[in-house]
Each structure stands twice: as C-alpha cells, then as structure tokens.
Amino acid sequence: MPDTPFIDDGSNVPLSELRWPDDDLTRIPDWIYTSDEVFQRERERIFFGESWCFVALEAEIPEPGSFKRSYVGDVPVIVTRDEDGDIHVFENRCAHRGAEFCRALRGKAENFTCPYHQWMYDLKGKLMAVPFRRGDHGEGGMPKDFKLEDHNPKSLNVTTRHGVVFASFSESVESLEEYLGPENLEQFDVVFKGRKLKILGFYKNRLQGNWKLYHENLKDPYHATLLHVYLATFRLMVAGQKSAMICDESGRHSTMASAKDDNIEIGEETASQMKSAFREGMELNDPDFLNYVQEFDSPWTVTMQIIWPNLVVQRELNTLGIRHIVPRGPHALDMYWTMFGYEDDTPELERQRMKQGNLMGPSGYLGVDDNEAIKYLQDGFKHSHSQEGIVKLEPEKEGSTETLISEASVRALYRHYRQVMDI
Amino acid sequence: MASTHPAGTNLSPEEARALRFEIEEFNTEYARILDEQDIDFWPDFFTADGFYRVTAKENHDEGLPVGLVWCDGRPMMQDRAAAVKTTMVHAPRYLRHYNSNVRVTGVDTDGTIHSESNYLVIETLMEQESRIFQAGLYIDQFVREDGVLRLKARDCIYDSLLIPNDMVYPV
Numbered sequence: 031m032p033d034t035p036f037i038d039d040g041s042n043v044p045l046s047e048l049r050w051p052d053d054d055l056t057r058i059p060d061w062i063y064t065s066d067e068v069f070q071r072e073r074e075r076i077f078f079g080e081s082w083c084f085v086a087l088e089a090e091i092p093e094p095g096s097f098k099r100s101y102v103g104d105v106p107v108i109v110t111r112d113e114d115g116d117i118h119v120f121e122n123r124c125a126h127r128g129a130e131f132c133r134a135l136r137g138k139a140e141n142f143t144c145p146y147h148q149w150m151y152d153l154k155g156k157l158m159a160v161p162f163r164r165g166d167h168g169e170g171g172m173p174k175d176f177k178l179e180d181h182n183p184k185s186l187n188v189t190t191r192h193g194v195v196f197a198s199f200s201e202s203v204e205s206l207e208e209y210l211g212p213e214n215l216e217q218f219d220v221v222f223k224g225r226k227l228k229i230l231g232f233y234k235n236r237l238q239g240n241w242k243l244y245h246e247n248l249k250d251p252y253h254a255t256l257l258h259v260y261l262a263t264f265r266l267m268v269a270g271q272k273s274a275m276i277c278d279e280s281g282r283h284s285t286m287a288s289a290k291d292d293n294i295e296i297g298e299e300t301a302s303q304m305k306s307a308f309r310e311g312m313e314l315n316d317p318d319f320l321n322y323v324q325e326f327d328s329p330w331t332v333t334m335q336i337i338w339p340n341l342v343v344q345r346e347l348n349t350l351g352i353r354h355i356v357p358r359g360p361h362a363l364d365m366y367w368t369m370f371g372y373e374d375d376t377p378e379l380e381r382q383r384m385k386q387g388n389l390m391g392p393s394g395y396l397g398v399d400d401n402e403a404i405k406y407l408q409d410g411f412k413h414s415h416s417q418e419g420i421v422k423l424e425p426e427k428e429g430s431t432e433t434l435i436s437e438a439s440v441r442a443l444y445r446h447y448r449q450v451m452d453i
Numbered sequence: 454m455a456s457t458h459p460a461g462t463n464l465s466p467e468e469a470r471a472l473r474f475e476i477e478e479f480n481t482e483y484a485r486i487l488d489e490q491d492i493d494f495w496p497d498f499f500t501a502d503g504f505y506r507v508t509a510k511e512n513h514d515e516g517l518p519v520g521l522v523w524c525d526g527r528p529m530m531q532d533r534a535a536a537v538k539t540t541m542v543h544a545p546r547y548l549r550h551y552n553s554n555v556r557v558t559g560v561d562t563d564g565t566i567h568s569e570s571n572y573l574v575i576e577t578l579m580e581q582e583s584r585i586f587q588a589g590l591y592i593d594q595f596v597r598e599d600g601v602l603r604l605k606a607r608d609c610i611y612d613s614l615l616i617p618n619d620m621v622y623p624v
Contacts, residue, residue, distance in 0.1 A: 231512040231519030235616035259540035315528035393521040393620040399542040401619040
C-alpha cells in the first residue's frame, strides 16, 4: 500500500510543464525528485545513455563460469566470466517471453536456462538452444527463417579497471579513463591499483529517497560537519581540518576527501556554530576503534568517491566498500553494498576493517544519519506544496573546493544534469 | 521420540528442557530491554569478551565475516549503545521483538551452551503502518557467570536481505 494515501506526491507532474526556476543553479526544484516522467528520461539518457555503470568486482566472479546478478539503472543484468576468462554483461531477460530467468544472487554455471520453456543461453549471453524448434513429428515449431543469433538477450559494452567491472548500453561511450577524468581516476586507483581484492561480504538496503539525493549527499561536505555528530565528536571531520572536494571537469563525479587530525582544536566559535552536532567530552570505551592503519599512498584518511551515475567507493579509515545505486522510481533507491579488503591483509587488518565497518552501512554510526536525512528530504518533497531548495554556499565557485562549508560541487552536478536531461 | 537425547545434543531431554526454559527467560528479558529501547543495558547481556554480529544470511551461508553491527567485546557494545543514544540521528520508532523456537544444540565440556532460536522484529514509524522489519536466526553461545546466563556470542543471521532504510537499534 502507498505510504502516503490521499496525498499528491508529485509523481504526476508532466515534463512539458516543467521549467528550472530562472535557469538558476542555486535553486533546485522539487520535481526533479518526484516526477515519473523525469525518472523515465533519466533512465533513457543517463543509465542507458553515454555512461559507464558499475556492475561487479572481478573478485565476485573469480573463475570461468562464475556469475552475478546485477543491475544497470534498474534493469537486471547478468555478469559472467566465460571459459576464456572474458567478462560479459547481458540483460537478465529471456528473448522468448521476457522472463527474468537468472534468480540466484551469484554462483557458478555452465549455461543459463530459462525455466519457463527451457531456452538456453551460454556464458557469453548467446542463445544456444530452443526446445522443439523444428516442432514435434513435423507439427508446430518455429518458422523456417528463425535464427538463434537473432534472439540474444541485449548484450552490453563492458570495460574493467583494476578489478572493477563497468557496463554501458552505449556503443559510443568514451573510454572509462576519459569518462572519469584524471582527478577522479587518480583517487579510484588509490583503492584499486596493484592489490587483489578479497570480498568480505554484502548487504542491501532500500532508501526512501530519490537516487540523486545520494549523489548530492556525497557532494555536500557542509552536512558532514553538522548532521554527523559522531564525526565531529571524535574529530573525524571538523570544519577547519584539511579536506577537499575533488570534482572532474564535467561536474558529475567527485571525491570528498579529508585527513583525520587527532590534535585539532575545536575552538569556542566552531563549537558554537556546530550547535548540537558536537558532544564535548564523549570518549570511546574501545579506544582502538578509530585507529588508522596507513596502507594507501594518499594524504587522505577518508575518501568518499561517487562515480556517476551508480557507484560509490568508500574508503573510510580502513573500512572499504562499494555501494551500487539501483534507482527504484523517483521515490526510492536500493543500495547494494560489497565490503572488501585485500588478499594480502593480515588477520589484524581484516579485523580492523570489520570493526570500522560499524561506521558505515545500513546500521553505521554515519550511515544511519544519511539514510534518515534522505528520507526526511523525500518526505518534504512528497508531502508539502512543491517548491524548491537552495544551494548557495560558496557562490564564487562551481566544482572542486577546499572548504567543507560549500555546495559548489552540487551546482556543478546540476549543470551537467540539466544539459544531459535538457531541462 | 525414541532417542534419549534431543537431535544433535548431548543432553537428556530433561536437561535440554530446563536449559531451553532458562534461555527463553533470558531472551524475554533481552527483548524487553530492546522493546523499551533501554539501550544502555544491552551490553550487560554479554560477557566482557562477548561477540555480537548482525549479518545477512547470504554472508553466513558463504562464510563471509562482515556485519551490519560487528562488536568484539563489551566496550564496543557500550560504544554502539552510546552512539545510538547520543550521536546517531534518527526518527522516532517503536520496535517489538519476538523470539521463539529455542533449540539447545549442545553443551561443551567447559559448560558453554550452544543454542539457536528464531527472531522477528516489527518496526513502527510514527507516520506508517507497522511492518516486519527483520526475520532471522540467533546462533548463540551462553556461559554462566555467578550462576547467571550471559552471551559469549550472538550471531544474528537475517533472512530479510533488503533492509528497509536502516537499522538503528541492535536486534
């Protein structure tokens, strides 16, 4: 049942009537988060357009025959490794009647058979067999001109970098390296280059908000110092410490970076600006919890990278993870988490990753705050008179910045978004 | 039943029944504390070196170590309790915990009691209908301290893979 009966939640706003307020990037209209037509255009132009979408880590499909169910946008796909070790991504939809035939989360297979009429596909996603294709005793069967090769599930363009697999519905999309841009490629490589990943586990949650709110959240360092009481209280992120928002030229990707400073003084003025977001004198019973094991060639102890349109790479101290965004209409998104370490981790380092895992995820000390805030936002868009929000901090900039008190990279994202969406 | 021992245990049916009743009493009190959101008391159900994890069934089945909540030792649990109470921002909610099907699966020579039981959590947000928040299995190890049962380990294995929004309180 809908959770807001009798209330217009903005889903029916027609695209043709929508105008961005005064062409002003400091104002974001509610309808981009609520309209079904906007969401349909986002699927076509962003998720099925000139984008590279995350689909898997190679460590999830380590051997020939390994497969994983995944999504590009909200479209179910299968990611496989074939007999030669090559990776394929194709739609999880039988070419016959459209059944989503692969139901296992992941596993090993020699081929895939749709249970409805036993149409069989190989690991490359090619249709191999159709039962009773020639009929039975001369009766029935497919027309004579029926060719198996004309009925493959839609196959996607695939690329990998240091064990991370991306797919695209576009054949003309630029290379992944060009797509990411040099600044975000560098941050990506800090996590993935040169070390083999080890999968440590999975979780999933459904957030009650529009998928773009997750992007905004990670392009909004202002909230980090205010919403996340834990960050300030334990000096993980405080106004005044060394930090950066690293954007690409297009404005779509970004990395929020900060360097933990155990000795940072929180002066009276900062503490008073933070209001209730700072708990003076709170101490950890387990003081080792926030210890950072230096393992990366980077000045940053935390980088939260968001790669348009569906990937977050989390490096929060020593807890590492992928967040795969699956949009579920305008009002919800699913977050698929894959937590990982490296094959050469010591047991102590793996243990530290497990401990610090409490910071993030659906029950994380920081994760819960964001999930709740995103729901609060969507509730506001759905339940109130449709209006607009403002993103005016640090007005002289758009994109990269070095202060936490900025919304410059949110504006950069929406310049890109408006161009792609033509709104 | 023909066997003198319940399936998979080294206990007589009478011993298993007595333990089961004791564990049910323990879980009833554990659920009451969580229902009332008296989170400060939650770490006291564990030994000082107790282990607590909440993880998806898919991780348990594949032997993967992560937990939504992963606490090794009571100090980590106290830090989680303090975070829930003091720093984590969340909308108010009611929670109702149900526990059933306690099975004592064995007792080690050092007295550690192994048991399993099903759990169910119903969550009610102020503006929404009540919903099943999580269905899962507790895999427990109990020890006795001064005659009182405490958890040496509680592994909460949830079936409900897609978590609705977030999980604020432990289960």
